[in-house]
Amino acid sequence: MRLQGKIALVTGGARGIGLAIAKAFVAEGAIPVIADINEQGAGQALDELGASDGLALAVNVAEAASVHGMVQAIVDRYGRVDILVNNAGIGGNTPFLDITPEEWNRTISINLTGAFFVAQACAREMVKHRSGKIINIASLSGQRGGHGRAAYGAAKAGLELLTKVMAVELAESCINVNNIAPGAIETEMAKFAHDQATRAAYNYLIPMTRYGTPEEIADAAVFLSSDESRYIHGHTLNVDGGFRAAGLMFRGDKAAPSS
């Protein structure tokens, strides 16, 4: 029960990685706030968690007014927010030459500006209590130049830098800020975005030869939300089966994907 009684906001918590994080938080005693653009999904997720003391809220993280309404609803109900997981995001695999201004702006507005709106609104509450944990969900695509990842990768790279600045500025208010950078994780987003060839390439390039699970990201989120991580600050924790660490991948038993 490492998070007993903590008010834990997970954006994009209706499904996928966010839902797995909310479940792990509840198992550690936290009170979950699931906020998602899919309001019905957020409500169903809360029911699934069986957390009658929790809250399900509608939010569009890309709209400042919507974000402020969400944080106000949390403060009205609980008086504070202890943990924020900035998880809401959209995928994208359009080649650099084909990205339209609309797709670029949409990706940046949800994956980067949205995370900024939510973090700022929550941090303004956390400073009043001189306590808080913020975890931004970045991506390995923000660290490596993946094909089709121009807008998505740029947003996630920006989020990593934003995390460092937040860590520097919020340390004096005892707010702990870190990133988790997932590699390829088996979620609806990945099923939609990764075709057969992409999956084969990932399975080859990941030393552990498999996609990760949402629960493996959730375990990292529990650690970074707990007191055990109190001196880890401004850090990016890659949870990627070794994808970032790998160089030459020569395995006699495994051919490189031909497609």
Ligand code: NAP
């Ligand atoms: P997911 O299954 O698509 O879940 C994302 C959730 O966020 C959905 O419920 C989605 O609602 C919601 N959402 C989308 N836009 C929103 C908005 N503007 N405001 C509020 N909520 C919004 O995705 P996931 O795979 O769990 O990914 C979660 C996070 O991990 C994302 O930030 C993603 O970039 C990151 N990540 C994922 C992977 C991976 O391999 N899966 C790898 C690296 C990083 P709708 O379903 O209605 O759109």
